[in-house]
Amino acid sequence: MSGLRLIASYPKSGNTWLRAFLASHLRGGQPIDLNADLARIGTLTSRSLQDLHAGLEHADLMPPEVALLRPLTSRRIAQEQPGLYKTHDSNLVPPGAGEPAIPADAIDRAVYIVRDPRDVAISAAHHFGWSLAVSVDRMADASFRLGHSSTRLNVNVEQWVSSWSAHVESWLDAGDLHLLPLRYEDLLADPLEGFTQLCRFLELDDTRPAVGRSLEACSFSALAGQETRTGFRERYHASTAPFFRAGGAGGWRTALAPELAERLVAEQGRVMARLGYR
Amino acid sequence: MTDGLLCGWRVRSAIALPELLEWQGDDRPPDLTVRLGEVDESLPQGRAISPFLQIDSTGAGLLQVPMVGRFLVRQSGDITVAPQPGASDAEIRLFLLGSVLGMVCHQRGLLPLHASSVVIDGGAVAFCGHSGMGKSTLALRFARRGHAVVSDDVCVLDNGAPARVRPSFPRLKLWRDAIEDAALSPEGLERNRRGQEKFHFLEPEAGVRDPLPLRAIFLLRRASLDAKEGIERLSAPLDIVAALEAETFRPEIGRALGAERSLFQARALLASTVPVYQLRRQPDAPPERWLDAIVATVRE
Secondary structure, eight states: OOSEEEEEESTTSSHHHHHHHHHHHTTTTOOOOHHHHGGGSEETTBHHHHHHHHTSOGGGSOHHHHHHHHHHHHHHHHHHSOEEEEEOOOSSOOTTOSSOSSOGGGEEEEEEEEOOHHHHHHHHHHHHTOOHHHHHHHHHOTTOEESOOSSSOOSBOOEEOOOHHHHHHHHHTOTTSOEEEEEHHHHHHOHHHHHHHHHHHTTSOOOHHHHHHHHHHTOHHHHHHHHHHHOOTTSOTTOSSOSSSOOOSOTHHHHSOHHHHHHHHHHHHHHHHHHTOO | OOOEEETTEEEEESSOOTTSEEOOSOOOOOSEEEEEOOOOSSOTTOEEEETTEEEOTTSOEEEEETTTEEEEEOTTSEEEEEEOTTOOHHHHHHHIIIIIHHHHHHHTTOEEEEEEEEEETTEEEEEEOSTTSSHHHHHHHHHHTTOOEEESSEEEEOSSSSOEEEOOOSEEEEEHHHHHHTTOOOTTOEESSTTOSEEEEEOGGGOOOSOEEEEEEEEEEEOOTTSOOEEEEOOOHHHHHHHHHHTBSSHHHHHHTTOHHHHHHHHHHHHHHSOEEEEEEOTTOOTHHHHHHHHHHHHO
């Protein structure tokens, strides 16, 4: 295998669920330890990984320099440490750079998970410790980025995320990628079908019993139960809820004030319609 | 401008280097000379060792930091800096006394560890770890207790036995939170980069001139959520050699310069003569509570 195999998504769209599934699946469907086994599908933007392959500390660089550096580092990782990685990077060219952080030639293939932005808004609010209104604002912010250091170090380097709509279209409309788009809602409605597709795309065991076993091992209750018992190291420090909070679809109908849901539709409606979110 | 002392070298620099102690040694010619001048965008016959760095067959290195400048580092110790317009003095010194220092070590066959170090009982104690693991923060806490700072980021080992550290300079790079947590203020400190909340904290009275025996190395690690915090000595020399390889500053430069064997030997010497410990703690654990344990461990 050469090149990066990406699990890409806007934040809070089901990425960790897929990673948990894959972590179990790569171990023959065994139960996983959230705080150890998810590392099988590493975070591409992890500061130590990026520092190592860049030969520089990103903490000593300014955002435009990081934007110039990241595509070069992505190519090095693709060559020297290829494999499965998760990312929240958009496939857009950040200010100051000439290409996206993960250029197409560094990517072997990419899975892109998309989720109804009204549910994303709720999940993101809990995760980042935002109000729902701030969450909706951020999702419309074309210059939204993650990993930016202010007064302390972030465990990830900078990622140019942009708005929810721009993020989704940057990946799903990329003509130069071997891409599998998945909707979170479809995975929930028929997990066996969706995850079988995922396994086939990633050239993993896609037989029904194997996929079923791994799905069982990373069921929502298994993951949430483990978080209750041992904690989850990827939970954000300002978070106001467990990382594995609800794991459902359509929660926005009761949890999101109608005016916020309307604002989201006004701002993201065109792309929502392309994905069938009505 | 008077010459400075860096890792035992006499440094003559066209750029003021307030981090360095003054040279008080013999009247030898400078070991390192820093000039301002033009630097081409690439080295003829250079090859890219990492995204912003090239090395050529003479062992010269070219580092380019987009908003700071180009640094041409020759084997002879001749260093030419071409700053970018708008680069601050602190930004230029950040890379000169960081990446460039690391390159000079590799050119001279010395092992640079990615570590901060302080003096404990007359010897150097080094703290290694990734960005964010608290190397400089621990060094700051020791400095506030009166321990001299031997190095920050790049800890240079002398060749040969016993293992000794060549002191660099008493400057620590610290985030605002780390400074304020130590009841200090970043007011008046130079910023690491323009607009960044990371500062250069200088303890000018706390510098060290002469090489010091290396008494211990602590590898700073994050404890997993359900694991105990604590200090544990590594015992298998090969594990230690492997761990120290990961803590080597810019190992790719050493490899490119054909120094792999001398680097291995230097790490093997450390593994057999210097105690190496893992210090596992929770992220954001207060550094203060580890100081006594570290001193006690060193004295064991």
